[in-house]
Amino acid sequence: MESLMKEIRSCTVCSSFFVHKPRPVVAASESAKLLIIGQAPGRKVHESGVPWDDASGRNLRAWLGIDEEVFYDESKVALVPMGFCYPGSGESGDLPPRAECAPLWHDRLLMKCKNVKITLLIGQYAQKYYLGSAxxxxxxxxxxxxxxxLPKYIPLPHPSPRNRIWMKKNEWFEKDLIPNIRTHLRNFFGS
Known part of the structure; x- marks a missing residue:
């Protein structure tokens, strides 16, 4: 796993598409029980090199009811984006994740994460890739x-603060799904 993580973190496959230097951001270990597959690092995460180190990450941790200590413990939680590098931004916000990353790295990485009990699919890119026609x-x-x-996947919207309108329109999300996720996670991490 260590050599694979080193290989991923030094990847420059998409460098010709960026105006910035690629900086793959990922965290995983063979013992992780929870796998979180997101979209791609935003600008702040690109700068810090820490997955979910932004407002979206704070919202996600609040949804899950787990603190930073657990969330950033690679032996418990694997944080794998669809696109490992910040894709840059366009007129309406961050660009979509680069399509090269998931086919290049996900199978190899997930083969090593044999203890994963549940995978959270954050946003439409992860959901399309992993759920396909389902x-x-x-x-x-x-x-x-x-x-x-269930029990393999839980699809979630992106926890971006920009999704406040979606949250207001879909009150069932916080009333039903969030408590259910927390129940599942307590089984892995305790209360």
């Missing part, structure tokens, strides 16, 4: 149907 017609319907994907 995904519903949109993210909201996929997240609403989360029970259909």
């Amino acid at each position: 995904m519903k017609e949109n993210l909201t319907k996929t997240v609403f149907a989360y029970r259909e994907y």
Whole structure:
């Protein structure tokens, strides 16, 4: 695992697409029980090199009911994005994750993460990649149907503060899904 992580962190496959230097951001170990597959690092995470080290990460940890100590313990939680590097930004925010990363690295990485009990699929890119035709017609319907994907996956919206409107329109998310996720995670990490 150590050599694979070193290889991923030194990857420059997409460098010609960026105006910045690639900086793959990932955290994983063979003993992790929870796998969180997100989209791609944002600018702040690109600068710090720490996965989910931003407002989205704070929201995600609050949803999960786990503190930073557990969240950043690679022996417990693997943090793997669809695109390992910050993709840059466009007119409407960050660009989508680069499509090269997941096919290049995910299979090799996940083969080593043999203790994963559940995978959180954050956002539509992770959901499309991992759920394929089992995904519903949109993210909201996929997240609403989360029970259909248990015990292997739990699809979630992106925890970006920009998604406040989505949260207000979908009150069931905080009333039903969040408590259910916390129950599942207590089984792995205790209360």
